[in-house]
Amino acid sequence: MKTMDEKLKQPAGILHGIGEEKEKELQQLGLFTIYDLLHHFPYRYENMEVEPVEKLRHGDRVTIAGMIQSEPAVRYYGRKKSRLSVRILVENILVTAVFFNRAFLKSRMNSGDMLTLTGKWDKYKLTITVQDVQWGSPDPSRQLQPVYSVGGGITVKKMSRWIQQALQAFGNNVEEVLPESLLSSYRLSSRSEAFHMIHMPADKEKLKQARRRFVYEELLTFQLKMQTFKRQERLASAGNTHEFNKAEVETFLQTLPFPLTGAQRRVIDEITKDMQDPLKMNRLLQGDVGSGKTVVAAAAMYACHLAGGQSALMVPTEILAEQHADGLRQLYAETGLNVVLLTGSVKGRKRRERNTAIYEGEADIVVGTHALIQEDVNFKNLGLVITDEQHRFGVEQRRILRDKGYEPDVLFMTATPIPRTLAISVFGDMDVSSIDELPAGRKPIQTYWVKHGMLERILRFIDKQVKEGRQAYVICPLIEESDMLDVQNAIDVHAQLQQFLDSCHVGLMHGRLSSEEKEQVMQAFAANEIQVLVSTTVVEVGVNVPNASVMLIYDADRFGLSQLHQLRGRIGRGEYQSYCVLMADPKGENGQERMRIMQETEDGFTLSEKDLELRGPGDFFGRKQSGMPDFKIADVVHDYRALETARRDAASLIQSRSFWNDQQYAGLRSILEESGILDGTKLD
Ligand code: ADP
Ligand code: MG
Secondary structure: OOHHHHHOOOOOHOOOOOOOHHHHHHHHHOOEEEHHHHOOOEEEEOOOOEEEEHHOOOOOEEEEEEEEEOOOOOEOOOEEEEEEEEEEEEEEEEEEEEEEEOOHHHHOOOOOOOOEEEEEEEEOOOEEEEEEEOOOOOOOOOOOEEEEOOOOOOOOOHHHHHHHHHHHHHHHOOOOOOHHHHHOOOOOOHHHHHHHHHOOOHHHHHHHOOOHHHHHHHHHEEEEEHHHHHHHHHHHHHOOOOOOOHHHHHHHHHHHOOOOOOHHHHHHHHHHHHHHOOOOEEEEEEEEOOOOOHHHHHHHHHHHHOOEEEEEEEEEOHHHHHHHHHHHHHHHHOOOOEEEEEEEOOOHHHHHHHHHHHHOOOOEEEEEEHHHHHOOOOOOOEEEEEEEEEOOOOOOHHHHHHOOOOOOOEEEEEEEOHHHHHHHHOOOOOOEEEOOOOOOOOOOEEEEEEEEHHHHHHHHEEEEEEHHEEEEEEEEEOOOOOOOHHHHHHHHHHHHHHHOOOOOOEEEEEEOOOHHHHHHHHHHHHHHOOOOOEEHHHOOOOOEEEEEEEEEEEHHOOOOOOHHHHHHHOOOOOOOOOOOEEEEOOOOOOHHHHHHHHHOOOOOOHHHHHHHHHHHHHHHHOOOOOOOOOOOOOOOOOOOOHHHHHHHHHHHHHHHHHHOOOHHHHHHHHHHOOOOOOOOOOOO
């Protein structure tokens, strides 16, 4: 006898009405088996709820029910075309029902028959042009008609019929994959029930229930696969256990001039745990601008040093590398750690000396640009690589490191807060730590939204600030379609401001400058040789000029909230009150809402969630974004709480012994087995 699972794996062609040709067409839709058909969920539902006639809107697709009052009349025109009309009494109103090319229905219609009709409503002629007819009163279980995606010669009607058939034959005892404990604690419907409810929902409530169950199932299995995979990968690669005493890290933290925030403590704990673990660390550290990621990095690198390893901190630009090297030397002042800077402009003898220090292990910490883990640089014992500011380095760079004989722990730091759960689904193979708290005592940035007409007043304000010794950023309009127009805009704005602000130096920065030119401009701004910096969004990347206290953003409504927040993070870094001016005349309600949110909120995580809500994940990550998992039913935006729940559940499942042994988890285990993830590597 076949098990239920084997039955579901039978080809769709065993169903009545699916011949060879249709089977091929189904296969083109990716539907091979009975199982596939059951999982071909409707992408929407037609509402067939019966409504009172007075409420029906002209031109809508509606469903009405009534009794036949007249002989049906048929008119033929042409050879095959016909028009059948019949009068129906619906709640004491006489309505005409019209059927095209279905003259054969005439013989079935008898005066007094009850009909339920769905079709297009003409309010003025009290006529319905019928698409679907059922004899009898409306069937409450058919009020929500599933609509399936179809293709080739397959119609929605056929697809529905086959799926109904599959449900009747196999849907009643589909094997459950979720364990009883999860079903009951989340009050999820059984799989059989849910299959019925999603294909033939009795009402909206049932549909919601079915969806909830499948969403959870999909997200849980996704998380199980991902987390098991991650674990396998880590086990397969030679681990890197750092042995150090956490108390000594604590001693270092005590030397800092300020107490750590709770969030900083938490993430330091997460990171050092990873480092002590034989599994290789692959972690994303996200924290708002100014949340104090550098200290966290410093603590991790200190721990690595205690364990006898060297650390590398990679940043995107030379100026950032210099800033970080200086900052770290201060933080390590009492520890005697040797921080070495390595950038493109370190040349000749100096470079040879530093390379030797790195090679011989005298350099404990090496700060530099991308080049530092490549080319001529060789470490004695590289144990930890940290990259700052969206400087993700991918599989290729990790391979380079591995080829050099390092299996370092890896920490990515980013100041773009992504809602945590989304980060997890996007950066699937990474763990995520979030610093969701700013150090106390920060002066909040004052943000104002103004219309473009206010430009002169704003410029006078900038002039005044500069005269008080401050500096300002002016961010130019963003033109999505054209890089060149961006640049042109920046050039225009620069010229305009030079005229207006004649008492100060106005610098210009845009994407067409070479990286040396950019560095020069940035250096000049950091040294206060330039007081006002006109720039396109290239300035986003983690530059620290604490004396800058004003930012003016042209056409602010063209930016996403997260991006505005990133930009705004360039100011408010010093002791001075800082001001961000958003210049925008947004047309829609949505744009105005976003400007209001920017005025009211300074929390990056809140903003990124709002961004997500208002713009969706595609926009959120910009045009380049990809790598979002492709779910059948779950939606990372709307279901991201479920995603978080599933992630936690998956983590505790794969860590438990019972998951790998108990019968109740057999269903989930077999999903892992089928995906091939368990192949080859031994667990535990
Ligand atoms: P980011 O996360 O943007 O990289 P930084 O690490 O540059 O932030 O920290 C921003 C500033 O806050 C630095 O001047 C740093 O010394 C300071 N800082 C970091 N942590 C704390 C803290 N717990 N209390 C007070 N100041 C802190
Ligand atoms: Mg930083």
